[in-house]
Amino acid sequence: MSPFRLPDSQLEQLLHDDAPCGDATTHALAIGQLPGKMVFRARYDMVVCGSEEAQRLGELRGLQAVGAVVASGTRLPAGAEILTLEGDAAALHLVWKTAQTLMEYLSGIATSAADIVTAARQADPAASVVCTRKNFPGTKQAAMKAVLCAGASPHRLSLSETLLVFAEHRAFLGAEAPAESLARLRRQWPERALVVEVASEAEALDWAAAGADILQLEKWSPAAVDRLHRQIPATRLAAAGGVNAGNAAAYVQTGALILVSSAPYFAAPRDVAVSITPLA
Structure with a gap:
């Protein structure tokens, strides 16, 4: 419907x-x-x-x-x-x-x-597919309708209602410790999940220890995601970058039950x- x-x-x-x-x-x-x-x-x-x-x-x-x-x-x-x-x-x-x-x-x-949703849920019915805000400018409402109709969800409807800390944000934080950054975010936005994009296993472990709710793994291989999941099984992992119907199952099988994709917008x-x- x-x-x-x-x-x-x-x-x-x-x-x-x-x-x-x-x-x-x-x-x-x-x-x-x-x-x-x-x-x-x-x-x-x-x-x-x-x-x-x-x-x-x-x-x-x-x-x-x-x-x-x-x-x-x-x-x-x-x-x-x-x-x-x-x-x-x-x-x-x-x-x-x-x-x-x-x-x-x-x-x-x-x-x-x-197609991505089907592939992901065949691997694990608990998997979710979320689509980014990389739709063509001016088409957000129409694109979101298509995403929702497919059984997927928006990754970030806007910058105004989601918290996702990129390396580009952290560049301005100086020597502030991850735990301190997350604590400030929680005070300002107590009802929001704290998502941090990480580029390496060391970064991932640091931010997981600091209390990040979700780690976004940009262009990680399934094997690398699997190694991380085995170390921090309680932290939710989101695989992002290049996720499509052909590799969705492989990512889900590593324990990344959130798949972040822009692929549908370019179909x-x-x-x-x-x-x-x-x-x-």
Whole structure:
């Protein structure tokens, strides 16, 4: 089931971007008032996302959905129908590419994220996949919908609600001990988990001893993660950097039950086939 829908204001902006002064071709051909229908189908296997937005884009221009609309997060086989819209040709052509492209990009993210989740949970049902904030600027809400539909979660929705200490932060702390830095963070943000990204085993052991809740291991090999987990089994480990469906199980098997990935944002869109035909 879809976790939320993009607001009408965003959808209106998408439509305006594609046709700021209307559809010149449809207008010039004088076919705008003729009735028709538009059918969206999965061209290949996919986890669909954005179907609710596609439906709403149509409704904003007077189109009506016919039959059931497949919910975001549903895994579909090739050829499966997602959505059918009916109305006048002007609205059909106006909505067509915006609805199609939005679903294609979001379904690409959702399918990639779902594949990582599946691989991780086959290794351990307790594993979690979290997706970074490395989505294309300006697309956060849409990208987060795709991530959530896939069964993954946001890694960091924003800098304002998460604590993640990087080496770039520590460069400004001088000789301050890890325990003192963490104590200051806990006083300021008592309800937040303290996450520290570490680059070496020595750093990891220091920050674990200081009380870090989670250690983020950037571009560590599964073998290196496994060695660390055996030394500090009570500390939660998050594997990050290059995590994908092909290596997710290997990381989970080392004890890193949190997988941090940006891969879904760079996945190829999942093609959505569209047919537009006149109604008799």
